[in-house]
Amino acid sequence: MNRNGLMKHAHDWITRLGSQARVADRCGISTAALSLWLGGKYGADTASLDKKIAKALGYKESDWVTVENVKNFKTVKFVFDQCKEISMWMAISSNAGSGKTRSLEHIFNTDLSGSIVLIQAEEWAAHQFLERLHGKLTSTPLKGYMTNNELLDKVIALLNEMDGHPILVIDEADKLKPSALRQLIPIYNRTEEHLGCVLAGTENLQKEIKAGVRKRLKGYDEIDSRLGRSYITLDGATEKDVYTICEANGVTSETSKLTVWSEIEKVEKFVRVRTTQGEREVKVLHCEDFRRLRRLITREKLLNKTSGK
Template structure:
């Protein structure tokens, strides 16, 4: 006999230092056309905050990058994110269409998530976007600390484009902090887990990765619901 299926519960948001820090930089970049590069470990909440901000604000375009993208794929995905439903043409035409579309928006913000997955040839687009949209469109590069290490190594080796990228982000990568136990407790409480022993166990097992936290909370929710239904 198959176990009774339990409907998944929605994930409740709890504000963390990472979330509030990112929202502050998103707002600054959007309303003042600023450019920032933000780095944080995998699972620290970068993508969650970006999706939330894009859902709550107009003219905010969040793009999750992938390592297999070439230049044309990147521009196709970006045009779709902006709202252009039938992107096409060569790279130059698509670049022009992207810039034109962003100029038509009021206070646009482009969040390039997982930027460390992009090849050099695609990452160079950041330089062009900065040059063509400066003061009109905010840009946020988000990645793991690997991007900062990559840019620093490229600068040291005098590789093409790396010094230009570093200059355009203000010669600084903004590091995000790891989730604290107090913040994790707030996340657990928001998602119906309040037992202190359970929270402590989750904190020590998650290693700062909120994806792991979500899995652990889901597992404990499911266990609690099953016990209630028995």
């Protein structure tokens, strides 16, 4: 494990939470232990402590560079900024591999305000969802069993205590079970004009909510209404975007960049462009699968390394 990277990550969390004590509390260790670890003076073997801190603070090692000036990232950042600044609720519903998760994680990791709550959803029912959300909001463990309503009250109180335009980001929101999704209704109602929220998921997020509205299932019309009844999709990466991503991640030769672009699957999409005669729509090729793009770039990087390019 890259201890320098982990220590920088820990320092970012200290800035985010405001003190070493709060970070230590989150990691389940003493403030003294964290202070010694940060100063390189922790006497024992630090491997187990490194792992404990990394897990508690969500540290992930990666040499992949997220590029901020490409189309998909700009769209995700625009949605995030709108929701945060004016306490809006919006949803991004786009195909798997479109870069939603990596973009949201990058935004979270580079923001040190402490005003972002990022949770990676799983197939949780209401109680599981509220427990996990509570754990993201505070390091104080729950005492004994609580009903859904009791948990909801605690979560909403913690959200309302947050300063600086707080925002809740729920990634893979399409995995949540209906009972968990319905918890968003009282959260919205009781944090309105204070809390922004971004729901992100595959195209199933929009499909399932719209299907719930058509079938008049409990809560779905209210959820759809709170999201403005509209869903943001991500177009993908243009050829220029792909070349920019290649260069940022160490693939700089024109041959390698062209290889990546020629092998990646592409779809045509209409894009509005400005001309001397005004605006018009033109067809532009887009790559939609960023996971596949990353694999191709990694392959080219390794090939260039082994060939000495």
